[in-house]
Amino acid sequence: MIRCSIVGATGYTGIELARILLRHPRVRITHLTSRQEEPPELGKLLPELSKKSPLKIEKFDIRKVLEGSDVVFSCLPHTESAEFVLALASKNKIVIDLSADFRLKDPKLYKTWYGWKHPRQALLKSAAYGLPEIYREEIQGASLIANPGCYPTATILGLAPLLAEGLIETDSIAVDAKSGFSGAGKKLKAELLTGEVNENFKAYKINQHQHMPEIQMVLSDVAKAKIQFAFVPHLLPLERGILATIYARKKAGVKAKKIRAAFLAAYEKEPFVRVRKEGDFPSLHAVQNTNFCDIGVWAEDKNSRVVVVSAIDNLVKGASGQAVQNMNIRLGFPEQAGFERLE
Amino acid sequence: MIRCSIVGATGYTGIELARILLRHPRVRITHLTSRQEEPPELGKLLPELSKKSPLKIEKFDIRKVLEGSDVVFSCLPHTESAEFVLALASKNKIVIDLSADFRLKDPKLYKTWYGWKHPRQALLKSAAYGLPEIYREEIQGASLIANPGCYPTATILGLAPLLAEGLIETDSIAVDAKSGFSGAGKKLKAELLTGEVNENFKAYKINQHQHMPEIQMVLSDVAKAKIQFAFVPHLLPLERGILATIYARKKAGVKAKKIRAAFLAAYEKEPFVRVRKEGDFPSLHAVQNTNFCDIGVWAEDKNSRVVVVSAIDNLVKGASGQAVQNMNIRLGFPEQAGFERLE
C-alpha cells in the first residue's frame, strides 16, 4: 500500500482528497495535517468517516509527514504551499501541489498576476502541469506535479481539440465560466455569507482572474501560437461545479462535422472526458461528485460560431480528483483507481 | 382612476402585474381573469392581498373585460394572446400584450421561430415594440404595445449604445444569458421539478431560443445594419433575475472612455437604467423586485474586448414592470408611477 499524506487537510480540497483516497484500493492515508493550533475533529469535516476510524487531523509536523509518506499532497494556500514544497525538495517524495505555486512556467507571471516573487524558479521548469489529457507523459516522470486550477481544467479541455487542430480563429475566444461557491473556499468573507450568495448571481474579476495566465500558457502550447481570450467567471448559488460556455469563430471553410470529430478523436480513450452526443449538453448534475469533464459541442455549417459547454465538479476533476488521477498516472496504477470499481 | 384588467392573471407575469398595479396611485384593477373552469383563490397567488380585498380571479368573459377596462393587459400564452388581441381590435382600448405575438414586424419570422402563421399581419406593423429606452415615441401613440421578452430587454439595453454609436464589430457579439426559473413559467414539466433545478445549472436552446429574432430585429434597427450574434441562455437555480454577460470586439481605435461615455449618454435620463461606476458590476440582488436594468461595462484601451454585464428582474423590467412603464408612457403618467414615491 502506498502511504499518502495531505497537508492542509481541513479546506474543501483537502477533505475531498481524503474522501477519494479513503476509497482508493491501493493507498492508505497516513497523515492529515493542519496548521491550526487545535485541529478540528475529522468527523465534523468528513461525515462519512467510520465511527471507529483511527484517522484524525494532526498538527503539522514536517518530520512525521516525511517519514510516513510516499506521496504528499499539498492543499496549502498560495505561497505557503511553495514554502512547504521547497522544504520537501530532494526528499525523494512524490509531491502533488494543489495550489497555483508551480503551475506557471514563466516566473514573471507570478509577479504580474499574484504580486509575488517566485522563490525557486528552477522547480517551475521541472514541475509537470497535471492535466493528464494534455501532459500525461510529463506527469508519468515528474517528482512535482502542479495540479491545475478548476477554471483552467474546464476551459482547456473545452478548447484544446479546436486549437490543436487549428479549427478556430485564435483571437475569437470568449469563455463565460460559472462556478459553485465551494470554488471560493471556506474563508470568512462577507461575500460568502449566505445572505450574499443565496438567490444571487454575479460576475467577478472580469478579464482579471488569476487563472487566466495558466489557461493562456496551456492553450498557447497546444495551439503553437499565442492565444488571447476574454474570461469572465461568475458565482453560482450552489455548492459544486463549474460550467464554462465557450464561444469562438470557426476558421473559414471548417465544417461542423470536423469540429465534432476533433473532440471525439481527442477524448475517445480518455477515461474522464465524455463528449456528449450532438444536441446534448451537460448540466452540473451530470458531473457533480465525479471526476468527469463532460463536453457538449454546438456547430453548424451555415453558422460561423462554435459553442462548447464544458462541465466539471470543481472539487473533483477541478482539484482533488484530478490530483488522484495524477497520482495514479505517476505510480502506474490504473487511471480510474479510486473512482470506479476495477475488477 | 384608470381601469385596468389582466387577462391570464394566474401565471407569474399576471400576478406580478397585479402586484405592481395594486400600488399604482392612478389606476385600479377591475378584472383579473383566468380560463380555468374554477379560477384559483387570488390570495393563494398574491399573498400580500388585504384580508378584506374584494379582488378575485374571475372566469374570463370578454364582454365584462371590455366594459370595465380602459387598459387591458394580456398575459395569455403565445397564440392565445393573438386571438384575444384580435378580438379587442377596434374596441378603442389600450392593449398591452406580454406575449410574443406582436413583437416581430416580419410575419415570416413567426413561421420560422414559432412554427405559426400570424393571423393578422397588419397589426404587426401598427404595434409598438414596448422597449421605452428605444421606442418611447412609438409607445406614446400606440393602441397595441407588444411588451418585449425578458432576454431581449437585458440584451438590447446592454448592446444598444455600442451599436448606435458604431463602437463594436457587428459580427463579434456573443451573449451569455442566465435566467432564474420563473422565466420558464409555472408549467408542470419534468425539467422544472425541484430535483432537476436545485443545485443544478445548464445551458439550453443554444443559438435556438425564440427570443433571438426579436433581439436581432431591434439591434439591427439600432445599428442600421444586420446584426448577428451567438446567444446561449442558461437556467439558474433561483427564482428571479436575468444576468447577461455580453462579449464583443471594439472597432479599431475605439478608446475605453468612449465606450463608457456611450452608455452614460444613452441612459443618463432614463429612470430605469442605471450604469454602474467603472469596475462595478451588478449582481441579481441589485435588481430583483425592481424595474431597473443595471449595466456594468468593462473596457480597456489595450484590450480589444468589451464586456457588458446587464441585469434585470425578468418578471419586472423583463415583463410586468415594463408593461406598467409602457402604460405610464402611453397615458402620459410619470414614468415611475407605481414603482416609486412621487411627491
Add this chain to the structure above:
Amino acid sequence: MIRCSIVGATGYTGIELARILLRHPRVRITHLTSRQEEPPELGKLLPELSKKSPLKIEKFDIRKVLEGSDVVFSCLPHTESAEFVLALASKNKIVIDLSADFRLKDPKLYKTWYGWKHPRQALLKSAAYGLPEIYREEIQGASLIANPGCYPTATILGLAPLLAEGLIETDSIAVDAKSGFSGAGKKLKAELLTGEVNENFKAYKINQHQHMPEIQMVLSDVAKAKIQFAFVPHLLPLERGILATIYARKKAGVKAKKIRAAFLAAYEKEPFVRVRKEGDFPSLHAVQNTNFCDIGVWAEDKNSRVVVVSAIDNLVKGASGQAVQNMNIRLGFPEQAGFERLE
C-alpha cells in the same frame, strides 16, 4: 407628513423598515443613520431606491435625529439600543425599539438571559410590548414601544387564543420553530457562510433561546398563570420566514370546534392575522414580504392533541412591519397604512 428616522439602518431590519416607510402615504423618512465611519451607499442595500432619490445613510448624529424626527425607530443591537433610547427619554419623541432591550418587564430576566444589568428599570414598566393583537391599548398611549422578537410574534399569536380561553393543558406546550437565515442578521460568522447554510438544516439553542422569557411573559399574562414550554429554534436554508409548529394537549372534554372557534373569534377583526380554513395550513410563501401572520389549526374530537402552524415573515410581522403597524396605532393612522392600498 410625519417625519421618521431609523437609527441603525444598514442591517436587515433597518432596510426593511425603510422599504416599508417609503411606501407609507403619511410619513416621510428624514434620517437613516449608521455608526460606521463611512456609511455604505443606500442603493446597494435598498435596490429599489429611485435613481434620483436624495435619501442616503448618514453617520449617526443624535442632535440631527432629534431635530428632524417625530418618530424614531431604533434598529441598533442589544445594549446599544438601550443607551440610545435612554438618551432620547423625555425628548418628547415616539420611540419604537426593535431590539430586545425594553421587552421584558422583569429586569432580573435581563441578567439571566442576556447577562446584562438593565440600566433603567423604570422605563421597562412604561414601555408597551408592541404586539397589537394583545396590547393594542397600551400601544396607543405609549411613548416607548418595545417591538417584539420574531419567534415571540409567531409563537404568541399561535397560542394566545388557546390560553386565553383555557383550552389546553398549560404544561403540555412544545414549540418547534424554524427560521430563515435573515433572522440571524448580517454578522460575519462562520455559521452564516453559505457553505454552512446551503442544503443544511439544524436545531440550535435548544430550550435556551433568549426569546423564551419574552414568550413566557406574554403567554403567562394571557393565561393568567405561569406557562412553561419547550422551545427549539431551527435554521432554514432560505432567506425569510418563520414557521412555528406548536404542539399541546387539549383539556379534557374540549371539542375541536371550540378550538377553531377560539382562533376565529380572537382574530376576526385583526387586519394582519389570517386563520386558515380547516385542513389548510400556511407555507412560508404565503407570508413572505407581507405583514401577515397566517395560522392553521389541527384538532379532532377523538385526539387529545392540538397542533397549530403559525407563519410570519420574520423581517416584516416579526420586526419592521410590526414596528410600522405599531406606529400606525400610536399615531391613529389606519393600521394597514403602508401595507395596502387604502381608498
Add this chain to the structure above:
Amino acid sequence: MIRCSIVGATGYTGIELARILLRHPRVRITHLTSRQEEPPELGKLLPELSKKSPLKIEKFDIRKVLEGSDVVFSCLPHTESAEFVLALASKNKIVIDLSADFRLKDPKLYKTWYGWKHPRQALLKSAAYGLPEIYREEIQGASLIANPGCYPTATILGLAPLLAEGLIETDSIAVDAKSGFSGAGKKLKAELLTGEVNENFKAYKINQHQHMPEIQMVLSDVAKAKIQFAFVPHLLPLERGILATIYARKKAGVKAKKIRAAFLAAYEKEPFVRVRKEGDFPSLHAVQNTNFCDIGVWAEDKNSRVVVVSAIDNLVKGASGQAVQNMNIRLGFPEQAGFERLE
C-alpha cells in the same frame, strides 16, 4: 460474488442503491430494471458511472431477474411492489422490499392508512422489519425483509432507548420531522415544482402521514405498551436528509444522566448510530450521503422535558443504505461492507 438486482431502478432509491452496491466489495449488480417501455440511459441517472460500464437499465423481465440474482431489491411503488414480491415467493431468493407493502404486521392497518387490502397476509408475519438496531436477529433469518420508511427510521432510533427503559411518559411524545424533497420521489406533481419548493417551507399531512402506523407498531413493541404520538412532517427546500426533533416528558424522578446513558448503552456497538456529546446536536450536513443516524439528546434534571434530535439521509439510512445494511446482515457480511473501507 453475490449477484444483486434492483427492480424499479430509475427512482431516487433505486439509483442510490445502485450507487452503494457499485462500491460494495462482495456483490455485483446483475440487473437494473424499469417498467418503462424505453428505459432511460443509466448514465443520465448515475453520473459517476464509468464510461465503459456495461451496466444499463433493462426493461423488466421477471425470468431474467430470477435467473440472474441471489438478492433482489424491490424499489417499486406501493402495491406494485407487493405484486412483484408475491411473484418471487418460494423462489428461494433473498428479497428486500423498499416499499411499505410488508412493513405492517396488522393487515387492517393497510386498509386504514393505505386504503388497500393486503393480498397475502401470511407473508406479513414472516417478513422481518429491517431496522437492524431493533430487529437484527429477525433480519438474519428472513427471506423477505421489509425495509423501513425514512421517517420511521429517524423517529424510532430517536425514541427507542427512552421507551425501552421506560424513561418517558408514553402519552407525551411529539415528533416534528423535516425532510428534503427527495423523500417525495420524482413524480411530476405541481407541489414539487421548483417554484413551489424553492425558498419555501411547510407542514403537510399533520397527524395523517402513512408512516405513523409503522412508527407506532415498532415503538409499541419496544415499549411493551401502546404508544401514541403527534407527528408532523415538513418539506425542506433541500435535496437530502431528515431531521426529527422529538419532544417528550420524563417520568417523575428520572435524571438527565440516565437519559443520556440509555442512548449511549443502546447504540454503543451500533456501527451506524452516533450519539453526540452533551450539548452537541446533528445538522443534516453531518449525515448526508452517509448511512449514519446521528442523535443529540437534551435533558436537564430541573426540567421535565426531553428533546431528541435525530438526523439521517433519507435516501441512505432512510432507504437504500439501510437496505444494503440489511443485506449485509442477512448474508453474514460485515455490516459496514459497501459503506466504509474494511481492511
